[in-house]
Amino acid sequence: MTRETKGKETCTNAKAVPDATPKGILVPLKTTLETRARGSLLDVYVTSVPVKQASGALEVIRRLLPGDGGVDLQHLRRFAKARDVPDAVREAFERARVEVLGATELLLIVGSTNAISSAVVAEELSVIVNDAVIFSIQVPRLAPTSQEQATLWSSQYWPTVYKKSNPFGPHPSIVSRTEQEIHGEVGKWMDLASEVARQADGTGSGETVGVVIVERKNGIGHPVAVAGDARWVGWPSKGAGNVTAHAALRAIAMVADGVKATSESAQTFNAVSASVTQPEFKADPADQDHFDLSGTVAGYLCHDLEIYCTHEPCVMCSMAILHSRFGKVIFQYRMPKTGGMCADGDLGHGLFWRKELNWTLLAWQWIRSSNGQSFELADFHA
Template sequence: MNPKDTSQHTPKEIDSKLALRLVTGRLVPLKTTLEISARYSVVNVYIAAVFPTQKASAALNLAGKLVPNDGGLNLQHLSRFAKYAELPETIRTSISSTQPPESPFLEHNAKYFIVGSTVAIAEQDLIEALSSVLDRVLVYTAPVPLLAPTSQEQATLWTSKYWRTTFNKNHSFGPHPHLLSKGEEEIREDVAKWMNLAAEVARESNKTGSGEELGVVVIGRWNGIARPIAVAGDGRWLDWPREGYGNVTAHAALRAIGMVAEGLRRKEESEQTQGTIEEGIFQDQPYGVIEKELYRPSEGSDGYLCHNLEIYCTHEPCVMCSMAIVHSRFGKVVFGQRMPKTGGLCADGDLGHGLFWRKELNWTLHAWHWEFDAVGPGADFDGNA
């Protein structure tokens, strides 16, 4: 099949096809690498009993001198004190196994507190120091969550398993919850439309032999009105630069970014070449009917490349494309099918890169997985008719 044969569709047919393939689903915010690591990271700390309880303040002050700043840890998500009755069952069992039944340390209102990391001071040195302010000393070693919880459910689980834990919804493990919710509200009404368009251009790309069945749509939103700027299917099988070879870098996301960049270049240089596009390394020129029909090179971002633009992908972008999306400074990214072995956005896949929100990179953006429920008659979301 001729890879540049675009007779498969006409613009009017495109609209009717999209109407038949409306996807229903929900937007699921991606977890950041910190949110994922928070599930498993624990650190051993000293937990000391306070006897008598009236000396709690003196014991806490001494601990602050012995282990400044909790030994370099941030344990603000953990309550400093807890009563014996509030301790997890595992800790109570361990303490009770070393104490006689009448021990004051086993009373419901007996106080315990977190002293600090076990690597900051030797246990015997701690016991000797606490003996100067407490009548009786009991020190216990236990694991506690190193990072703050990312949900109230997680805080409740950790309270029952480790130590009294509090959840702060404003804790910065990723996008601020308010901003993320606002961004989701902004795109929710038309996300299915753009995901359908991405799926349609993916089908066209595959049917014309241009590449794999992958598609991307870049959206600009002005005054609440969203419009496509660039639409791209996969182009890695196009015969470039030599007959019979193709270009392994011509992924749909890179092609779409290249189209936006071309439009921005024209805009900045005020070139009057609306009908001609130079061929770039990423095949960043529209080939198919859908790509040509919806390409608007003059409507790119007003800022740095793709700043504030949205990108919708049929599949989770690979590591290469994910980095390109980050460096191009998109505002939002939505993808349909997770790619755990090759994707670069998810933090909970086999690779675990979570590239959409890594503080060591030059940009962060809001990212969602579109979990679709069903599709209308004609095809499924992956384009299998």
């Protein structure tokens, strides 16, 4: 592995950067709320109103259903021209209409069908609109989280507005800004995590899982802990292994222990072909020093740090990552059966962003581009 990139990189540890930093894309994880919001629909009444009576009709509805009866409809256009709604809505209107829709007429969302009856709406509107046509349609219950989703919903349900915000997860601008910040380094840290994973497997000490914890100062990442899985150390001759010696937990313990990789050792790690002697690898993963927090160690030691994992952390490690107050988690392989981070895996916990737990951790899957080097890692508990 050559180190000819010196000078090409602007970061101070440029020597440590392999000349072909693998490329890939970062895919932000969906939160549980986003995942749920995807299919959640609400039945609403829609009425047709002449343009001239539009504001009067809306006033009547606002009086009738203050605050839209507690249902947030901000993501939906309140009025839509009949020609601008999806076919299904137009067909529902055709079935309900009692007279020809004039070119000047508008369709207006009244409110949730749970909040009021159509008879009451018709009676109240009759003051303003003669023979109001009232029918019900289904609309997305929650706001879209991307322009693509808004466009899709507009074609399926009702004209929908994307407000460049995400009420169900991290703000899109924070996600994209952070992606720009870390994108160039992800391949490097993931390679290092993979190398440690290979060692864990090669030495028989653990599963093929590796983790790198990175601290970012002035935009430049520095590794502060590197750990491979170690659950099988000593097994079977010296006991049953250590069920908690997962790579993420070990790396967190190293940070807590003050075991920090220096920039020199980082260079060692990055020389992938050189022998990596697991400088951060504790001989005995059952070493209670890692886990003895009595008195000496302050909490939240990983505040704002980045954790790069070969695999989606399991539920145990995900909770440890949350409790440690990491800022970012990036993993390469999803673990649908055991992973704790994804909301759309088999477990569906979506632990990276749960309002009862945490509002600040950002999480991505990193998908290595096809021309980058890759190696297969078996499917197991990470």
